[in-house]
Amino acid sequence: MKAVELSKVDFTYDDGVQALRDVSIDIDAGERVALVGPNGAGKSTLLHIMSSLYAPTSGTVRIDGEEITKRTMEKARFKVGFLFQDPDDQIFMPRVWDDVAFGPMNMKLDPQEVERRVRESMELAAITGYEDRAPHHLSFGEKKRVAIAGILAMRSPILLMDEPTANLDPQGRRDLVNVLTSLCDKTMVIATHDMSVALELTDRVIVLKRSVLYDGSFRGLVERPDILSEARLELPSIPRLMERWMERTGRTGPLPLTIDEALAMLEEGCRQR
Numbered sequence: 490m491k492a493v494e495l496s497k498v499d500f501t502y503d504d505g506v507q508a509l510r511d512v513s514i515d516i517d518a519g520e521r522v523a524l525v526g527p528n529g530a531g532k533s534t535l536l537h538i539m540s541s542l543y544a545p546t547s548g549t550v551r552i553d554g555e556e557i558t559k560r561t562m563e564k565a566r567f568k569v570g571f572l573f574q575d576p577d578d579q580i581f582m583p584r585v586w587d588d589v590a591f592g593p594m595n596m597k598l599d600p601q602e603v604e605r606r607v608r609e610s611m612e613l614a615a616i617t618g619y620e621d622r623a624p625h626h627l628s629f630g631e632k633k634r635v636a637i638a639g640i641l642a643m644r645s646p647i648l649l650m651d652e653p654t655a656n657l658d659p660q661g662r663r664d665l666v667n668v669l670t671s672l673c674d675k676t677m678v679i680a681t682h683d684m685s686v687a688l689e690l691t692d693r694v695i696v697l698k699r700s701v702l703y704d705g706s707f708r709g710l711v712e713r714p715d716i717l718s719e720a721r722l723e724l725p726s727i728p729r730l731m732e733r734w735m736e737r738t739g740r741t742g743p744l745p746l747t748i749d750e751a752l753a754m755l756e757e758g759c760r761q762r
């Protein structure tokens with residue numbers, strides 16, 4: 490079952506800027522995909538299209554097999570949770586609790602279920618105790634957590650996240666990665682500059698620069714320096730370190746991507762000395 494299907498999508502803004510050209514992407518239900526690319530590549534635009542906030546200039550979008558039209562748009566929006574790049578675009582209630590509860594209330598759930606979901610998602614986003622705070626007084630990272638709690642409370646099967654870890658402190662980034670890892674039944678598309686997050690959270694990477702430059706495994710992308718450089722991407726430090734080490738020691742084989750893979754190669758190296 491496909492959760493998201495984009496076919497030959499073009500998107501041009503009113504001022505004539507073409508943000509997307511001929512983008513076709515299929516995402517299976519339960520799949521986790523990283524969307525990477527330089528500033529201005531069209532990542533945010535693409536997520537707006539997937540969430541049916543923008544209609545493509547041409548091409549089609551299907552969510553759960555159903556083509557998005559004016560008629561099906563409302564239904565599709567309930568299936569998709571969208572974390573905006575800027576939490577100020579997302580948060581608008583005067584109290585944190587009301588903001589997190591807004592989505593579930595809109596779904597007309599009974600008050601006990603709303604209460605349960607709000608508590609649970611606030612705990613997951615590590616903002617328990619913030620119930621009565623005013624969102625506009627919070628720091629950027631705290632606002633981001635409120636926005637994340639709001640999305641989690643909706644329990645949408647498809648999550649679109651626009652740079653979810655940007656501006657979070659290291660522990661906040663780690664907490665978010667753990668929360669997203671625990672949501673194992675969701676379809677996720679995560680736009681990010683953080684290649685470590687992409688590697689840790691997803692099985693598939695799409696490199697976008699107005700069009701799709703690459704769509705495949707992280708491991709496959711590592712072997713495409715042309716694409717990495719065209720999209721101004723930098724590998725996480727572990728593979729960069731190991732690349733240098735392998736060059737220096739004349740070692741061959743697949744480049745270690747994770748700490749565990751790197752340790753295994755280094756230990757093997759020590760044993761052979």
Ligand SMILES: Nc1ncnc2c1ncn2[C@@H]1O[C@H](COP(=O)(O)OP(=O)(O)O)[C@@H](O)[C@H]1O
Binds near residue numbers: 503527528530535
């Ligand atoms: N509201 C808008 N009006 C006109 N151009 C826009 C608008 N939003 C984004 N753009 C342009 O569209 C292109 C893609 O932007 P965006 O999707 O935000 O890229 P990314 O998220 O990858 O940084 C950029 O050239 C950007 O300047």
Ligand SMILES: [Mg+2]
Binds near residue numbers: 532533534574651
């Ligand atoms: Mg963006």
